[in-house]
Amino acid sequence: MMTKHILAPSILAADFTKLGEEIRAAESAGADWIHVDVMDGRFVPNISMGQFIVEACRRVTQLPLDVHLMIEKPEEHLETFAKAGASRLTVHVETCPHIHRTLQFIKSLGCEAGVTLNPGTAVGAIEPVLGEADLVLVMSVNPGFGGQEFIPESYARITEIRKKLDVLGSSAWLEVDGGVSEETIAQLKEAGATAFVAGTSVFKHPQGIEAGVRALRNHLK
Ligand code: DX5
Numbered sequence: 243m244m245t246k247h248i249l250a251p252s253i254l255a256a257d258f259t260k261l262g263e264e265i266r267a268a269e270s271a272g273a274d275w276i277h278v279d280v281m282d283g284r285f286v287p288n289i290s291m292g293q294f295i296v297e298a299c300r301r302v303t304q305l306p307l308d309v310h311l312m313i314e315k316p317e318e319h320l321e322t323f324a325k326a327g328a329s330r331l332t333v334h335v336e337t338c339p340h341i342h343r344t345l346q347f348i349k350s351l352g353c354e355a356g357v358t359l360n361p362g363t364a365v366g367a368i369e370p371v372l373g374e375a376d377l378v379l380v381m382s383v384n385p386g387f388g389g390q391e392f393i394p395e396s397y398a399r400i401t402e403i404r405k406k407l408d409v410l411g412s413s414a415w416l417e418v419d420g421g422v423s424e425e426t427i428a429q430l431k432e433a434g435a436t437a438f439v440a441g442t443s444v445f446k447h448p449q450g451i452e453a454g455v456r457a458l459r460n461h462l463k
Pocket residue numbers: 252254255277279310383384385386387388389390419420421422439440441442443
């Protein structure tokens with residue numbers, strides 16, 4: 243069976259004065275999901291956006307909303323984000339002492355459950371819950387900012403997690419986030435990633451959003 247490869251533009255890099263327009267442009271260019279980066283100024287340095295933006299996104303696109311929660315105590319906000327229209331909710335293992343329960347709770351809300359880990363967190367930290375996850379997100383930058391340089395050790399981490407998912411027979415998405423570009427995407431696919439978050443390389447592409455999506459897509463064929 244052919245594996246589907248997902249392109250998930252991150253609106254963190256969009257022009258917020260015309261967010262609806264930019265999301266529509268990404269959708270018509272062939273984006274699969276819209277990635278929404280929620281930051282609380284505590285777990286990560288920046289404060290970005292919350293449930294009201296998720297609600298607004300829900301009104302402008304039919305695409306799944308891939309919500310990445312870079313927040314402390316995410317379990318206190320999961321219901322709110324599910325109600326706002328999130329399709330999948332991804333939490334950081336570093337913020338979840340009860341990660342197994344948290345993933346189950348996300349599923350009980352009718353969303354797909356994602357788990358992610360920072361570049362400095364050992365892969366073993368997510369291993370016990372790989373079977374519970376609908377999505378595993380590998381951070382390939384330290385979260386908190388868009389436009390950072392890709393951390394090359396991420397390739398090996400993706401390969402390692404790919405193997406573990408295959409052993410389990412898991413069909414979870416293996417997503418990568420941070421510094422995904424024309425230079426890195428082909429090797430990330432090779433390593434076994436199936437979903438690719440891209441902020442800067444889509445929304446800040448010099449030739450526009452459509453060109454950004456097309457350029458990345460070319461490498462996913
Ligand atoms: C980083 C965010 C990313 C970010 C990616 O904290 O989780 O989703 O928007 O941005 P780029 O693609 O510019 O590295």
